[in-house]
Amino acid sequence: MTYTRLTVVGAGVIGLSCAWRAAAAGLDVTVLDPAPASGASRVAGGMLAPVTEAWPGEEGLLGLGVESVRRWPGFAGRLADAAGRPAGLRTEGTVVVATGGGDRAELDALAGYLAGLGREVQRLGGRELRRLEPALGPEVRGGLSVPGDLAVDNRVLLAALRAAVERAGAAVREVEVHEVLDDGDRVTGVRTAAGDLPAECVLVCAGAHSAALHPALHGLVRPVKGEILRLAARVGAFPPPSRTVRALVDGRPVYAVPRDDGGLVIGATQTETGFDTEVTVGGVRDLLRDAERVLPGIAEYALVEAAAGLRPGSRDNLPLLGALGPEGLLVATGHHRNGILLAPLTADAVLGLLRGEPEPAVAAADPARFAAAGHGR
Amino acid sequence: MTYTRLTVVGAGVIGLSCAWRAAAAGLDVTVLDPAPASGASRVAGGMLAPVTEAWPGEEGLLGLGVESVRRWPGFAGRLADAAGRPAGLRTEGTVVVATGGGDRAELDALAGYLAGLGREVQRLGGRELRRLEPALGPEVRGGLSVPGDLAVDNRVLLAALRAAVERAGAAVREVEVHEVLDDGDRVTGVRTAAGDLPAECVLVCAGAHSAALHPALHGLVRPVKGEILRLAARVGAFPPPSRTVRALVDGRPVYAVPRDDGGLVIGATQTETGFDTEVTVGGVRDLLRDAERVLPGIAEYALVEAAAGLRPGSRDNLPLLGALGPEGLLVATGHHRNGILLAPLTADAVLGLLRGEPEPAVAAADPARFAAAGHGR
Numbered sequence: 001m002t003y004t005r006l007t008v009v010g011a012g013v014i015g016l017s018c019a020w021r022a023a024a025a026g027l028d029v030t031v032l033d034p035a036p037a038s039g040a041s042r043v044a045g046g047m048l049a050p051v052t053e054a055w056p057g058e059e060g061l062l063g064l065g066v067e068s069v070r071r072w073p074g075f076a077g078r079l080a081d082a083a084g085r086p087a088g089l090r091t092e093g094t095v096v097v098a099t100g101g102g103d104r105a106e107l108d109a110l111a112g113y114l115a116g117l118g119r120e121v122q123r124l125g126g127r128e129l130r131r132l133e134p135a136l137g138p139e140v141r142g143g144l145s146v147p148g149d150l151a152v153d154n155r156v157l158l159a160a161l162r163a164a165v166e167r168a169g170a171a172v173r174e175v176e177v178h179e180v181l182d183d184g185d186r187v188t189g190v191r192t193a194a195g196d197l198p199a200e201c202v203l204v205c206a207g208a209h210s211a212a213l214h215p216a217l218h219g220l221v222r223p224v225k226g227e228i229l230r231l232a233a234r235v236g237a238f239p240p241p242s243r244t245v246r247a248l249v250d251g252r253p254v255y256a257v258p259r260d261d262g263g264l265v266i267g268a269t270q271t272e273t274g275f276d277t278e279v280t281v282g283g284v285r286d287l288l289r290d291a292e293r294v295l296p297g298i299a300e301y302a303l304v305e306a307a308a309g310l311r312p313g314s315r316d317n318l319p320l321l322g323a324l325g326p327e328g329l330l331v332a333t334g335h336h337r338n339g340i341l342l343a344p345l346t347a348d349a350v351l352g353l354l355r356g357e358p359e360p361a362v363a364a365a366d367p368a369r370f371a372a373a374g375h376g377r
Numbered sequence: 378m379t380y381t382r383l384t385v386v387g388a389g390v391i392g393l394s395c396a397w398r399a400a401a402a403g404l405d406v407t408v409l410d411p412a413p414a415s416g417a418s419r420v421a422g423g424m425l426a427p428v429t430e431a432w433p434g435e436e437g438l439l440g441l442g443v444e445s446v447r448r449w450p451g452f453a454g455r456l457a458d459a460a461g462r463p464a465g466l467r468t469e470g471t472v473v474v475a476t477g478g479g480d481r482a483e484l485d486a487l488a489g490y491l492a493g494l495g496r497e498v499q500r501l502g503g504r505e506l507r508r509l510e511p512a513l514g515p516e517v518r519g520g521l522s523v524p525g526d527l528a529v530d531n532r533v534l535l536a537a538l539r540a541a542v543e544r545a546g547a548a549v550r551e552v553e554v555h556e557v558l559d560d561g562d563r564v565t566g567v568r569t570a571a572g573d574l575p576a577e578c579v580l581v582c583a584g585a586h587s588a589a590l591h592p593a594l595h596g597l598v599r600p601v602k603g604e605i606l607r608l609a610a611r612v613g614a615f616p617p618p619s620r621t622v623r624a625l626v627d628g629r630p631v632y633a634v635p636r637d638d639g640g641l642v643i644g645a646t647q648t649e650t651g652f653d654t655e656v657t658v659g660g661v662r663d664l665l666r667d668a669e670r671v672l673p674g675i676a677e678y679a680l681v682e683a684a685a686g687l688r689p690g691s692r693d694n695l696p697l698l699g700a701l702g703p704e705g706l707l708v709a710t711g712h713h714r715n716g717i718l719l720a721p722l723t724a725d726a727v728l729g730l731l732r733g734e735p736e737p738a739v740a741a742a743d744p745a746r747f748a749a750a751g752h753g754r
Contacts, residue, residue: 234655278611278679279680279681280611280676280679281669281675281676281677281679281680282676282677283680284680285662285665285666285669288661288662292662299662300658300659302655302658303656303661304656306680306683
């Protein structure tokens with residue numbers, strides 16, 4: 001190891017995953033967060049769905065996602081062992097469905113695109129889909145089954161990560177970090193709401209709040225608001241699906257992620273309105289309307305929670321994983337919609353950085369790609 | 378006074394109003410509630426709108442409501458003085474509006490009905506309504522203005538009532554009451570989760586939970602669930618209306634009650650599913666859809682809260698105000714949708730009962746009307 005101590009800024013899924021792995025590898029780890037496990041990681045739906053979320057032109061992201069979902073079962077197993085509690089992984093797979101003709105054409109294009117990349121997906125008609133998932137309504141006319149796209153209960157995951165971090169001997173301090181301090185060459189510490197703390201290596205995992213923490217990150221990460229609903233099946237209501245259901249409804253994406261306890265997470269809007277975590281009437285209305293068209297039985301479900309989180313958006317939708325700016329500054333942020341999906345790969349990559357053995361699978365996420373454009377130092 | 382001590386079961390708007398007035402009149406008052414000010418009174422919208430809620434065949438209720446709204450300004454003024462804080466009354470009035478042709482016909486019928494009762498209401502077209510309330514959308518084609526139908530911020534009211542109760546020297550104990558005890562002739566006490574307490578006079582104001590408290594009340598009060606949303610205007614959003622807006626949207630009633638802080642309360646569904654306070658997807662969807670058709674600008678508002686409460690429904694939609702069963706048992710419950718509206722009149726009536734001077738205005742609410750049907754003793 002280059003360093004013996006690591007200061008992690010941010011206790012979301014990325015910060016906690018990296019802190020757990022680094023502490024388990026023997027580093028002296030301190031995690032700083034004013035409200036651990038309360039940000040975007042807690043609001044999230046928990047899809048591990050790189051294939052059904054693939055988008056032409058984002059092959060780099062698809063590659064990272066496929067590699068990370070491949071590592072997810074092992075990560076979840078080791079985490080459950082380390083934490084002494086379940087990690088929340090669900091392996092029922094994903095269906096992506098379409099309603100109108102335009103939506104079906106878009107899914108056909110996705111299937112063709114994935115086939116061109118050598119990724120097999122199974123095309124299904126409406127009846128075949130309803131045989132798999134009887135909760136799908138009559139407006140669903142076709143879709144794809146992607147058994148390899150998984151899901152995780154993000155709150156179960158966060159609880160497991162916190163337990164694993166604690167058992168590995170890392171400290172979590174509830175304090176806000178204002179900035180990372182350096183002497184021009186090297187990191188010297190962090191400025192917190194409770195005063196300055198010395199540090200030799202700082203890993204910034206502060207999600208949408210990362211850009212403000214060091215000049216090298218300015219302009220590289222921005223908040224992308226997402227609203228999400230949590231439902232619960234009521235007695236007598238139609239049972240929820242067992243697979244994650246992603247849908248296109250008149251061109252609008254909506255998803256429903258089932259939970260082991262009969263819950264269903266419906267998401268997600270996407271708007272850029274700064275550091276704004278208010279849930280809007282229009283957002284809730286859109287989510288309910290589109291989700292009901294796909295899963296009409298949810299009308300009888302309880303609406304348990306409506307919340308908004310801030311995804312850390314980067315300029316190219318790829319995360320920033322690597323060294324940046326002064327010696328001792330590492331970043332693992334900018335995961336946008338994919339923080340939970342990419343947590344295992346990110347933790348592996350950070351451990352590689354700490355060991356001086358960079359993870360080749362994350363080369364596309366090197367933050368140095370932005371330095372040429374005048375960012376970073 | 379017939380009694381010197383009064384035990385009030387239930388610390389909603391009715392229980393607190395009666396407790397305040399009784400304590401101020403010199404009685405030794407104890408209020409028992411496991412969670413004061415947290416039930417239907419807290420969920421409510423706070424309309425004081427007997428005229429715009431009038432319904433042919435419910436002239437008794439209209440009479441009670443008109444009498445109580447007449448007493449509201451005086452009640453609010455005395456409460457604010459007694460509590461040392463505002464009571465939350467708003468006097469901007471109410472408009473009731475219609476969208477489609479069927480809705481307009483129904484409002485015309487309401488206007489005719491009210492005119493037949495000698496109650497003047499002002500008929501307005503869509504443009505006139507939008508001049509009064511620019512937040513009304515283009516689907517609003519006509520309506521009525523009823524300046525005498527008022528509103529109150531029910532949470533501000535509850536805070537004032539709690540302060541007034543405390544200043545008047547009444548005690549509020551956070552304990553659940555299981556039943557009212559009697560010896561066959563007279564009330565002897567109450568059975569609580571913390572043991573039996575002696576009592577000579579018990580006033581049951583337990584809302585939807587009242588029926589279980591004494592055999593004389595069995596079958597007379599049932600829970601009628603209502604779901605409600607609390608919104609807040611966001612920066613840049615169209616300002617909320619200043620008056621209460623009641624609307625018929627394709628035959629479905631919906632209302633929006635403005636608050637002094639820019640908030641807007643949207644209500645309310647009405648279903649009978651027992652003691653069920655879960656908010657449903659279908660309920661929220663209906664409220665948002667109908668409210669947006671009338672006030673389209675709310676799409677940009679924050680959805681701050683969704684909640685359900687249990688109205689105490691009676692068989693004839695009139696409350697039960699009076700003596701019932703054994704000596705010393707008084708009831709003030711069954712207010713259904715009108716608990717907040719009827720609080721001043723109810724408190725006056727209860728004070729009259731305690732003084733042995735029955736309030737003639739509430740004769741129609743005498744619970745003895747059900748005794749002939751085999752209820753009560």
